[in-house]
Amino acid sequence: MTEQDPRKQRSRARLLDAATTLLAKGGTEAVTIDAVTALAKVARATLYRHFGNGTELVAAAFGRLIPPAPTVSEEGDLRDQLVELMVSQATLIESAPMHVTAMCWLGMGPALEDYSSAAALESDKPELRTLRQTIVEQYRAAFDRIFGTPEAAERLGEFDYDLALAQLVGPLVFTRLATLTPLGREACERIVDDFLAARAAQIASRPSPVIAEVPPAQAL
The missing domain is CATH 1.10.357 (Tetracycline Repressor; domain 2)
Known part of the structure; x- marks a missing residue:
């Protein structure tokens, strides 16, 4: 698969949507790996293919909230x-x-x-x-x-x-x-x-x- 694979793009988008929602509602403590993968309905292994760790995921979500x-x-x-x-x-x-x-x-x-x-x-x-x-x-x-x-x-x-x-x-x-x-x-x-x-x-x-x-x- 390449970075342009639509399935990979969709899974990344779902992860970011979930992380951003959790971040806006509950702050950084709410953005856990389990909470994000559960809300996004994406496997943990898939999350780690997109983000090296939870901090990178929070940073990406944080960037989305900046106008x-x-x-x-x-x-x-x-x-x-x-x-x-x-x-x-x-x-x-x-x-x-x-x-x-x-x-x-x-x-x-x-x-x-x-x-x-x-x-x-x-x-x-x-x-x-x-x-x-x-x-x-x-x-x-x-x-x-x-x-x-x-x-x-x-x-x-x-x-x-x-x-x-x-x-x-x-x-x-x-x-x-x-x-x-x-x-x-x-x-x-x-x-x-x-x-x-x-x-x-x-x-x-x-x-x-x-x-x-x-x-x-x-x-x-």
């Missing part, structure tokens, strides 16, 4: 693009079971350490690469494009990229985890404005470079 990366127009200035991206992120986070997937991510503990490392992209485990790439795409790719523009370089200066993502996306994720009222456009605009104002204030507070005075040349 797709938002697309943002390149029109408008830095603020406009950041606001549009934030609004898109807020919608995706609210529409997806992110509170479940986030708790699942934390619940994996040491077993998932490799999935969050840079080495994951070079691994020969397809599920590990897929999960890592999905997360990178979801949370960083759109910001990479916006922060990589000349306007961003001028207005933001040098800054901690990870901290910037936490400042921008953090309130959206916290709101979802805490089951608070979803943040709308006005809140997203305030988050972006506060971020830009903080960056502007930090740049303005930096001391100007001191230019040494060069004495006039001595007359011969």
Whole structure:
């Protein structure tokens, strides 16, 4: 049989459907080999032909629950693009079971350490690469494009990229985890404005470079 065998594709799809259902309803503890194979009506031996272990299966299911990366127009200035991206992120986070997937991510503990490392992209485990790439795409790719523009370089200066993502996306994720009222456009605009104002204030507070005075040349 080859990877394109329809029976093999169907069995893999059933396994992923079962694992994703269990993960969304009961977290990582619910995604056991016995529970998945029973719900999918697939033999254990078949499961191990698709996934090396239970962790890989959970990673594949987790990747399914992560919403797709938002697309943002390149029109408008830095603020406009950041606001549009934030609004898109807020919608995706609210529409997806992110509170479940986030708790699942934390619940994996040491077993998932490799999935969050840079080495994951070079691994020969397809599920590990897929999960890592999905997360990178979801949370960083759109910001990479916006922060990589000349306007961003001028207005933001040098800054901690990870901290910037936490400042921008953090309130959206916290709101979802805490089951608070979803943040709308006005809140997203305030988050972006506060971020830009903080960056502007930090740049303005930096001391100007001191230019040494060069004495006039001595007359011969």
